[in-house]
Amino acid sequence: MKARKAIPVNEPQPAPEPGVGALRARGSVRSRRGRRNLTAWTVLLVLFLFMGLVLSPFLVVAMNAVKSATEYSNLGPLALPRHLTLEVIQRFWERVDFSGKLWNSFVISGSVAVLATLFALPSAFALGIGRLRGRAAYLVVFIVANTLPHEALAYPIYTFAKALGLYDTRLSVVIVFTVIQGAFGTYLLSSVLSAFPRELVEAALVDGCSKLQLLVRIVTPVSLPTLAVLFTFFFIWTWNEFFLPLILLVSDARQTVPIAVSVAQGQHNVDATMASASALLGFLPCIAFFLLFQRTLTRGVTAGSVK
Amino acid sequence: MQKRRVSKVLHQGYGPFLLPGLLLVGLVVGVPFLTNVVVSFTRWTGVGWPRFAGLANYRRALADSTFWASFQNNLILILAVTVIPTLLGLVVAMVLYDTVARRFGAGAVSVLKAGLYVPQVLPVVVAGIVWGWILDPGGGALNALLRAAGLSGLARSWLGDPATALPSVGGIMVWFQLGYPLVIFMAAVQRIDPQILEAAELDGARWRHRFHLVTHLIRPEILVVVLTTTIYALKLFGPIYVLTRGGPGTATIVPSYFAYQAFFERAQVGYGAAITTLMTVIILALTAFFIRAQHHQERAMEGR
Numbered sequence: 001m002k003a004r005k006a007i008p009v010n011e012p013q014p015a016p017e018p019g020v021g022a023l024r025a026r027g028s029v030r031s032r033r034g035r036r037n038l039t040a041w042t043v044l045l046v047l048f049l050f051m052g053l054v055l056s057p058f059l060v061v062a063m064n065a066v067k068s069a070t071e072y073s074n075l076g077p078l079a080l081p082r083h084l085t086l087e088v089i090q091r092f093w094e095r096v097d098f099s100g101k102l103w104n105s106f107v108i109s110g111s112v113a114v115l116a117t118l119f120a121l122p123s124a125f126a127l128g129i130g131r132l133r134g135r136a137a138y139l140v141v142f143i144v145a146n147t148l149p150h151e152a153l154a155y156p157i158y159t160f161a162k163a164l165g166l167y168d169t170r171l172s173v174v175i176v177f178t179v180i181q182g183a184f185g186t187y188l189l190s191s192v193l194s195a196f197p198r199e200l201v202e203a204a205l206v207d208g209c210s211k212l213q214l215l216v217r218i219v220t221p222v223s224l225p226t227l228a229v230l231f232t233f234f235f236i237w238t239w240n241e242f243f244l245p246l247i248l249l250v251s252d253a254r255q256t257v258p259i260a261v262s263v264a265q266g267q268h269n270v271d272a273t274m275a276s277a278s279a280l281l282g283f284l285p286c287i288a289f290f291l292l293f294q295r296t297l298t299r300g301v302t303a304g305s306v307k
Numbered sequence: 308m309q310k311r312r313v314s315k316v317l318h319q320g321y322g323p324f325l326l327p328g329l330l331l332v333g334l335v336v337g338v339p340f341l342t343n344v345v346v347s348f349t350r351w352t353g354v355g356w357p358r359f360a361g362l363a364n365y366r367r368a369l370a371d372s373t374f375w376a377s378f379q380n381n382l383i384l385i386l387a388v389t390v391i392p393t394l395l396g397l398v399v400a401m402v403l404y405d406t407v408a409r410r411f412g413a414g415a416v417s418v419l420k421a422g423l424y425v426p427q428v429l430p431v432v433v434a435g436i437v438w439g440w441i442l443d444p445g446g447g448a449l450n451a452l453l454r455a456a457g458l459s460g461l462a463r464s465w466l467g468d469p470a471t472a473l474p475s476v477g478g479i480m481v482w483f484q485l486g487y488p489l490v491i492f493m494a495a496v497q498r499i500d501p502q503i504l505e506a507a508e509l510d511g512a513r514w515r516h517r518f519h520l521v522t523h524l525i526r527p528e529i530l531v532v533v534l535t536t537t538i539y540a541l542k543l544f545g546p547i548y549v550l551t552r553g554g555p556g557t558a559t560i561v562p563s564y565f566a567y568q569a570f571f572e573r574a575q576v577g578y579g580a581a582i583t584t585l586m587t588v589i590i591l592a593l594t595a596f597f598i599r600a601q602h603h604q605e606r607a608m609e610g611r
Binding site for chain 2: 036040043044047048050051054055057058060061064072073076077078119120122123125126127129130131132138141142143144145147148149150151152153154155156157158159160175176178179180182183186201202205206211215236239240241242243246247257258259261262265272275276278279282283286287289290294
């Protein structure tokens with residue numbers, strides 16, 4: 001989960017990964033690198049086979065997405081494609097207007113990432129740097145706002161969105177997730193900011209810097225790496241959201257990628273190759289994000305999952 | 308005098324920075340949530356005004372076998388989302404750390420770690436669609452594979468058979484979840500001083516003992532994983548929606564999908580609100596337990 005994965009990132013600058021690299025360096029320095037005996041090779045083989053098994057669904061999907069429907073019906077899902085064709089993918093793309101879905105997902109996730117970061121920054125500034133009285137209680141409010149099941153908010157949000165004329169607009173989804181993600185961001189960023197160098201804050205304030213200037217000129221620039229992590233997470237989490245967008249975005253033209261592929265899957269005239277094309281198009285953007293943000297992501301997921 | 312002015316400069320004037328955030332949380336999360344709680348005490352079709360109904364929805368839930376089935380299924384899914392991936396993640400992390408890293412180097416470790424993490428980057432509904440297609444009874448890859456291997460007797464409608472539907476969803480969730488505990492635990496074992504393990508090995512501690520030692524040392528991370536994934540499991544909706552719609556019958560119904568049906572398919576909004584309020588109570592209780600356990604653990608670790 002994902003926000004499902006609410007993992008606190010507590011360190012402002014995660015320590016340069018000491019881990020495996022350091023371990024190996026250290027081992028080789030002392031020439032204590034373990035022996036590669038038969039057991040070790042077997043373990044390695046089993047692990048790679050296991051990884052192959054885990055990755056095999058992606059392979060099968062990709063393989064069948066580039067087959068023609070006739071080839072599929074003649075040779076089945078396990079045969080390697082004889083002729084590569086993008087025809088099915090193209091047909092699915094046009095049918096669901098996939099460019100439009102990508103654009104919707106991109107606009108919604110991008111707006112949420114920007115706005116939720118802007119939401120988290122001042123609140124976290126007040127709690128982490130300002131150390132307001134009742135800080136712990138406020139933090140509980142923010143973390144609970146993020147943990148509440150969306151199911152328990154859905155119907156009222158649906159009703160209010162209708163009443164306000166926001167139903168079936170991308171804006172409604174942006175507003176809701178800006179607050180839900182921003183609440184988590186506040187919790188996370190405030191614990192990062194509570195480790196902000198006090199001398200810097202005090203020196204600036206005593207020199208007559210206003211609180212706003214402190215936030216904009218000093219705290220924000222120093223926290224940029226953490227803000228980048230937050231931004232990336234907000235973007236991907238929002239991209240992957242399903243329940244509330246499903247409820248709020250009913251018309252085809254406003255749907256996001258996960259909703260479009262799930263809707264297409266339920267339709268009767270979708271054959272097997274097209275289903276795999278839809279799955280492929282559903283996961284390709286996420287694989288792209290993964291490759292793009294791999295460092296940020298693993299740093300964010302793991303850094304200081306524990307204080 | 309001077310000192311007080313300095314203190315004022317240092318400590319006051321932060322309130323306005325918090326206010327917008329609090330207001331937005333109140334409006335967008337607080338008000339809908341409280342409305343939902345109020346609605347749970349009413350009978351409402353979603354049209355017109357709700358009528359007060361006291362505890363009727365809650366009484367109804369307790370007497371509703373589908374409601375209980377949904378929670379029972381949820382417990383089984385916790386097995387698939389939390390218990391199995393956590394245990395498997397521990398073993399794999401330990402093997403990567405203890406065997407692969409030392410004998411084959413960091414390259415092999417990062418390839419394996421990244422490869423096993425890939426399912427985690429998907430939206431869970433897309434994971435569901437990938438597997439729904441593989442498990443398709445007619446043209447799906449799994450049955451084709453079984454037939455090709457001469458095991459056609461095992462081929463079946465995996466998601467359409469009440470006996471295999473929930474285990475299939477569970478299997479998909481194990482596949483999907485494994486990378487998360489793995490990455491967290493891999494990060495955790497790296498803060499362990501390698502000398503502790505080397506010493507244990509020199510003392511002749513077997514793999515199993517070293518595993519216990521490592522598990523003990525990374526308890527904080529295990530706690531984080533167990534609780535975040537349990538909460539996640541309780542909210543599971545997407546895979547059920549795309550794979551089974553709760554069926555066949557009530558074989559894979561979960562509370563969130565049950566509530567969705569009450570809200571949007573059956574126009575029993577009060578009942579849906581009651582179910583989601585109960586879900587919230589459980590999740591908040593778990594969160595509170597989580598925060599307490601973390602404090603407790605921190606204190607215990609500092610005490611040493």
